[in-house]
Amino acid sequence: MKTYRIALVPGDGIGPAVIDAAWPILERAASRNAIALEATRFPWSCEFYHETGAMMPADGIETLRGFDAVFLGAVGWPAKVPDSVSLHGLLLPIRKAFAQYANIRPHRLLPGAEGPLRREEFDILCIRENTEGEYSGAGGRVHLGTPEEVAVETAIFTRVGVERILRFAFDEARKRRGKLASVTKSNAQKHTMVFWDEMTKLIAADYPDVEVTPYHIDAMAARMVMAPETLDVVVASNLFGDILTDLGAAIQGGLGFAASANINPDRTAPSMFEPVHGSAPDIAHLGIANPIAAIWSGAMMLEHLGAGEAAADVMRAVEATTARGLGTMPGKDKTDRIADAVLDALG
């Protein structure tokens, strides 16, 4: 029996609840397809920070490197640890250290889910650059607290970084409906965004079968709301992808449904799978976190590991569950009740 070793990092807030809800479903779907999942749990979190002074041990990254994938719940609890410490101490270092440069987020309405839009027919795959760009961290401040204070933040785009995310996106578009939207703001950001546009044109020459259209981020935000059915694959920088995928989550009915994969396409290190939602400290102890985003993220993990049948089984079970109206309204159903229904539907 093929065995995959998965690192579970439940993290903070509702993170543990959704990981615990999703895990038995993934295990069962895998084993029905003759695959074993072997979990190792890491309690890295804001609590861990209070006990040890760090969000993860110094060799945390090296420890994770030995696994086939990382399955993560949520990181952050601002009242306990500032986001600047927690996110930059756990979530973001994993994405960067493992060159998980493609953050993939699917946006479509599950059966039974009601989105905020009148239009319900859309199926978008957002691909976000995940390791550089506007979240490089470069910058600084001078004359702190004086009237002369100036703060700068520098976005850094490298040829390697832009080329690899674009090629990944073109490949995904080729596997789907052959349409790629490339999102920049080259009429106002003349250096980095013009560079991205040029690279898009260059690489497009290698993909004559993919129809690529450039959009400005403002126009794309409007399009996702006014005409989402016109979009197929959308590729964007770290910041623009961040914004568009929350918007994508919104139109699919909310963060309870938004799944994501942080992919290292070259497979030189493990990829990481996590719901888009955060740790939601306000509802952390109510038992009402929607596990569907985590389950869907887990299905993306199975797919990535090569267990496509198991992934499809999970999604069929999720859809059977939401079609019955379970898990489709924020806070209505208990986490356990939704997860049990998916497990039942799996058979």
Add this chain to the structure above:
Amino acid sequence: MKTYRIALVPGDGIGPAVIDAAWPILERAASRNAIALEATRFPWSCEFYHETGAMMPADGIETLRGFDAVFLGAVGWPAKVPDSVSLHGLLLPIRKAFAQYANIRPHRLLPGAEGPLRREEFDILCIRENTEGEYSGAGGRVHLGTPEEVAVETAIFTRVGVERILRFAFDEARKRRGKLASVTKSNAQKHTMVFWDEMTKLIAADYPDVEVTPYHIDAMAARMVMAPETLDVVVASNLFGDILTDLGAAIQGGLGFAASANINPDRTAPSMFEPVHGSAPDIAHLGIANPIAAIWSGAMMLEHLGAGEAAADVMRAVEATTARGLGTMPGKDKTDRIADAVLDALG
């Protein structure tokens, strides 16, 4: 009779059509309130660029400085002149030279208009920083065209710039429902956005009557779609405001309705009023551009000039027109027919 001198800059594409449609309406509303508007027209545009080699004359800014306000249509026609030349040669220099640091954009559904959301009850005022931040233009590229190419773009936030836009936003919130949303991304951009958050806290102390809530840009984009009725005044940086106001335009039914004012609150130079839409070259000669965004922008100009009654008259006439279903669907009604109906409704 009080007379205001207005510089008309119709610009490119549908710009002239919407300015010509809006102008008689503004004139009539003004004169019915004992105010005269005196127009001087400037043909600055991409065509002008082809004739003279510049988007406006060298003394263009100084010429405009003598007016009470600028009423602008749209700038840009990428097939004739690259955006990097046209926008940076006309629209953006005016905003910066005249310290029009507050870009104000109202988002609500006009009667008869159908938005893409199921929810229709919202009334948001977006306030965008308009002179610095992510659109500072600072940056560069090295190793062009080689595998080692790197492009950087630096966002610059000054204390003066951040403080004045925040104070302006707090003042607006005080005039409305007393709620201010301040939008950053301080969990991923640690320099500029943390600075903005700190300034927000500092200034909030002067406005105990305003309830201010910080949001991340991704969460705000989702909120504008999922729960727009929870928002009152929203303040954001140049880039974030740019994105949110296109999203705001989308939820109010499209760019045909989106008005904007580029305000110099200190009145040391003229303010500029323009529809949010661009020049739309593809429909420029069809006579179907929706003039409502321009008319609404004109009403904001009258309001700013102190002609509040005339502004209110214009908006009543616009609402009477859209309530009859005129101008509410893109491309359905001719520009002239919509403008005539507004003029009729004005009486």
